[in-house]
Amino acid sequence: MAHVVVLGAGLGGAIMAYEMKEQLRKEDSITVVTKDPKYHFVPSNPWVAVNWRSRDDVEIDLRPVMDKHGIGFITSAATKILPKENIIELADGEKITYDYLIIATGPELAFDEIEGLGPNGNTQSVCHVDHAELAGKAFDEFCKNPGPIVVGAVQGASCFGPAYEFMFILETELRKRKIRDQVQITYVTSEPYVGHLGLDGVGDTKGLLESAMRDKHIKWMTNSKIQKVDKDVMHVETIGDDGKSKGVTQVPFKFSMMLPAFRGIKPLMGIEGLVNPRGFVIVDEHQQNPTFKNIFSVGVCVAIPPIGPTPVPVGVPKTGFMIESMVTATAHNIGQLVRQEKPTHQGTWNAFCLADFGDGGIAFIAQPQIPPRNVNWSSSGKWVHLAKVGFEKYFMGKMKSGKSEPFYEKAAMKLIGLDKLKKVTKDD
Numbered sequence: 001m002a003h004v005v006v007l008g009a010g011l012g013g014a015i016m017a018y019e020m021k022e023q024l025r026k027e028d029s030i031t032v033v034t035k036d037p038k039y040h041f042v043p044s045n046p047w048v049a050v051n052w053r054s055r056d057d058v059e060i061d062l063r064p065v066m067d068k069h070g071i072g073f074i075t076s077a078a079t080k081i082l083p084k085e086n087i088i089e090l091a092d093g094e095k096i097t098y099d100y101l102i103i104a105t106g107p108e109l110a111f112d113e114i115e116g117l118g119p120n121g122n123t124q125s126v127c128h129v130d131h132a133e134l135a136g137k138a139f140d141e142f143c144k145n146p147g148p149i150v151v152g153a154v155q156g157a158s159c160f161g162p163a164y165e166f167m168f169i170l171e172t173e174l175r176k177r178k179i180r181d182q183v184q185i186t187y188v189t190s191e192p193y194v195g196h197l198g199l200d201g202v203g204d205t206k207g208l209l210e211s212a213m214r215d216k217h218i219k220w221m222t223n224s225k226i227q228k229v230d231k232d233v234m235h236v237e238t239i240g241d242d243g244k245s246k247g248v249t250q251v252p253f254k255f256s257m258m259l260p261a262f263r264g265i266k267p268l269m270g271i272e273g274l275v276n277p278r279g280f281v282i283v284d285e286h287q288q289n290p291t292f293k294n295i296f297s298v299g300v301c302v303a304i305p306p307i308g309p310t311p312v313p314v315g316v317p318k319t320g321f322m323i324e325s326m327v328t329a330t331a332h333n334i335g336q337l338v339r340q341e342k343p344t345h346q347g348t349w350n351a352f353c354l355a356d357f358g359d360g361g362i363a364f365i366a367q368p369q370i371p372p373r374n375v376n377w378s379s380s381g382k383w384v385h386l387a388k389v390g391f392e393k394y395f396m397g398k399m400k401s402g403k404s405e406p407f408y409e410k411a412a413m414k415l416i417g418l419d420k421l422k423k424v425t426k427d428d
Contacts, residue, residue, distance in 0.1 A: 001028060002029075002100060005030075005032075009039060011042065011320060015327050019331035020102070024335065030071050032072065032074070033074045034074070038059045038060060048135075048136060049126050052173075059129065060396065098294075103268070110263050115229065116229030117260060127260070146182045148186070150188055150256040151257050152187050153258065155313050157198075160191060165361075185216075189222055190312040192223055195207070198316050200307045203364055237249075273290075273291030274295065281297035281303060298327050316369075319351045320352070321351055351365070352364075352366075361382075361385050361388060
């Protein structure tokens, strides 16, 4: 009899619980431990931040779903992980033991690494629905007396898609409110070029995004390092390709959303053999930690090295498609281990993304996510916006039912039906 604990109930953790349940024997048990009893659909946060969605639209109460499927559900934050003892200490004073642990906590948002960054400082965020709600209120106030906007991602960030999405969604909403002519928008990013995305680009994301930004009269600054953020001025240092500073620019704003760098959560920090210096979980090709063989990890909290050196540090994103493949591999591998077999499954680590621009968008497929690739495709059009709306509805419906299936893969097939995407999913 084995007890499997899933730590975290975001995208990776929630679907991990569903898939893991299917792979276990009747005598085995599974428990989800999470500080938040509700799942929220992170890709919808940019819509929440301009009040196109409410919190209720993008949240699901997980307890009834977990109960329905016979999955234990504990709502208390982890405060300490003791991998040698197979124990997790919780904020409510309880301790939980495990035979296998799957870490799916997501990241801690490192706003404190830059003075004035974040919802407690002078910029907004769309990383969490709490932040998106605050951003929506701040945006409504901004529209009463508009001025310049700065959107982007700071040094060390590894998630760039939501920054592009939010910037274009803002631009669309400003036009709807007929105040676009009063707002200068600047995109400030640590990426070496527009459309890099932490992936060295996918297809022609550079050309497509630059063209869209020129068409919308949006300026951009790349190779940017944020020194600090004052109430209405961002201090941006530009770094040359040689790594040397090209000076600091004072960029004024009345509203700003900047994505932060990520790091591991505090209970993981400093555990030798489990995490890297940044607190991300070290895994092998089977999503298994090399030191603690009964610990696996999926999602954003997994350690992945950068694509390559860049003038300003840029991380690698973990997209939904990629996370799904991590989850499936982990579920099957632990299923093998409880049956005294060796783990053999590996994630495909492909990327599929629908970046909504409010009335259009860009889609891309990378197989595998990290280059060189077998499939390196991108496209744009109004269909992307419609596909993203449809995908949100489809995904939320499946999550509410607690059905285990490759959401991103099936949704992509159903909503888009591209020949290249069919080839990607068939090959995998």
